[in-house]
Amino acid sequence: MPFIAGDIVVKQIGDKDFELVEPVSYAGNAQTFTVPAGFRTDLASVPRAFVWLLPRYGRYTRAAILHDYLWRNTALLQVSRADADWHLPPRHARTRRPVP
Numbered sequence: 001m002p003f004i005a006g007d008i009v010v011k012q013i014g015d016k017d018f019e020l021v022e023p024v025s026y027a028g029n030a031q032t033f034t035v036p037a038g039f040r041t042d043l044a045s046v047p048r049a050f051v052w053l054l055p056r057y058g059r060y061t062r063a064a065i066l067h068d069y070l071w072r073n074t075a076l077l078q079v080s081r082a083d084a085d086w087h088l089p090p091r092h093a094r095t096r097r098p099v100p
Contacts, residue, residue, distance in 0.1 A: 002027045003062045016042050016056075026066050033077065035069040042068070 004025040010018040017040055024035045043057045044064040057064070070079050 003066075004032075008061050008065070010041075013040065018043060020065065024062060024065055026062070033066065033069065035065055039065070039069060041065050 004027060006022065006024070008024060009021040011021055013019050020035060020037050020039045020041070023037050026033045026035075041064065043061060046056050070077060074080065
C-alpha cells in the first residue's frame with residue numbers, strides 16, 4: 001500500500017486502545033487520507049483464537065489504523081465501508097482492485 005513514509009507513533013491509553021501521537025498518511029489513486037494525531041484505535045481487532053496467525057500489530061499496523069479511521073468517518077470522507085474493509089490485508093493483495 002502506498003503509505004507515506006514515517007514511523008507509527010502511538011501511546012497506549014487502555015488495555016487494547018492506542019492513540020496516534022503523529023499523523024499517518026495514505027495516498028490512494030484518487031485521494032490522500034491523513035489520520036490525525038489524537039485518533040484512537042484498537043489497531044487490528046483479531047479474535048483471541050487467531051492472534052497467532054494475524055497479530056494485532058506489526059506488519060499491518062498502518063492498514064489497521066487507516067481501516068479504523070475510514071470506518072468511523074465514512075460519511076465525512078465519502079468512503080464506503082466496503083472500501084474501508086478493502087484496505088485490510090490480505091484482501092487488497094489478492095484482488096488488485098483500484099485504491100480509492
